[in-house]
């Protein structure tokens with residue numbers, strides 16, 4: 134059997150992290166099996182579907198590296214086929230028109246609740262006479278199309294994640310609505326549970342891999358496949374993503390869309406790697422891999438049944454591993470938007486000679502891309518505010534002279550490499566007869582305006598290339614001297 138899977142997002146919001154994770158599992162399975170991964174946009178809900186959400190979904194999937202082999206297919210362009218299939222069900226007598234008003238359905242539900250029964254449609258319009266139908270239509274009522282569900286049926290499937298699953302027909306809520314707003318002589322608007330079956334069959338989907346929240350739809354869909362004489366695919370219901378307190382990850386957790394994670398400074402490679410670990414584990418507990426590498430190891434028997442807890446520390450760790458390994462020429466364009474947004478006037482092309490060493494220097498300290506802002510601020514403006522600690526350092530004994538000696542040394546030295554900086558430090562330390570530690574701490578205070586920050590020698594090279602070191606040192610001498618007066 135050739136494997137064909139799909140991700141079928143509804144464009145009623147930006148690409149959701151749960152949808153993206155489902156896409157990851159579909160993608161991995163398709164690649165693992167040498168199959169195809171399809172993209173279908175489920176935009177039948179015309180009021181809530183928006184083109185900008187579709188765009189966001191396509192961009193998000195591409196950004197994460199999950200290119201699809203076929204599609205995108207748009208359900209809104211396939212309405213005629215769904216309508217024909219509804220008509221076929223009506224013709225076969227597997228479906229019928231039901232005319233209850235919302236109020237009547239509400240009353241039915243309330244009575245059931247009063248009797249302590251589970252709410253369900255009682256199938257009362259299954260056998261309306263032509264006269265009854267005429268009366269309803271003359272009243273101007275719009276029908277829904279209901280598909281007959283046999284209460285006595287037991288529906289079973291062998292879920293690739295959850296194992297044997299079985300549902301009773303009587304627990305499916307009565308005859309199901311497959312289309313609504315059906316005016317006289319029309320089949321109305323086909324609904325999700327119906328169109329998904331028509332599409333999955335039409336697109337020859339072999340495995341339906343989707344979130345556990347769809348488990349309750351599967352028995353209904355299996356009955357529809359059967360009624361339409363279509364082959365029932367395999368099903369895999371993947372565990373939900375839970376927040377730290379064990380509830381379904383939702384808007385209340387502040388981050389829901391892939392865009393949110395992107396803005397927080399996660400890389401596509403890091404995020405997609407972390408998503409593979411949300412509910413799945415590799416046989417040898419390997420945790421870092423590209424999608425291609427994970428695909429070689431992916432099987433459903435290693436997907437958990439239990440919900441997958443979202444672990445921010447783990448995501449940070451995975452992301453940091455990618456950032457630490459990223460070559461500077463690839464990392465630089467990823468950092469630029471954060472530096473720009475922080476208002477640093479760095480020019481990716483014109484400033485390359487110092488931006489590249491800056492990028493290489495900050496890379497091992499990054500957990501999220503936006504951490505570059507804090508590290509970059511040392512290099513953003515010619516002068517900096519000196520922190521109290523830095524001032525205190527500069528006011529130490531012998532520091533003013535030592536810093537003045539560095540200013541002098543700079544007049545005939547270029548600091549183009551870390552070794553140049555080390556040479557100046559050694560010469561001045563010796564000539565001034567100061568301790569190396571004092572020299573290093575004072576230089577840090579002078580050049581960086583603070584006692585903490587990135588590597589001093591590498592920073593100096595960058596500051597020198599920017600032409601900032603001389604003036605910072607001169608300012609430091611001023612501060613040091615003001616104290617010694």
Ligand code: GLU
Pocket residue numbers: 140141142143175329342343344347
């Ligand atoms: N449009 C559905 C969703 O976004 C797809 C469900 C399915 O995969 O069948 O949840």
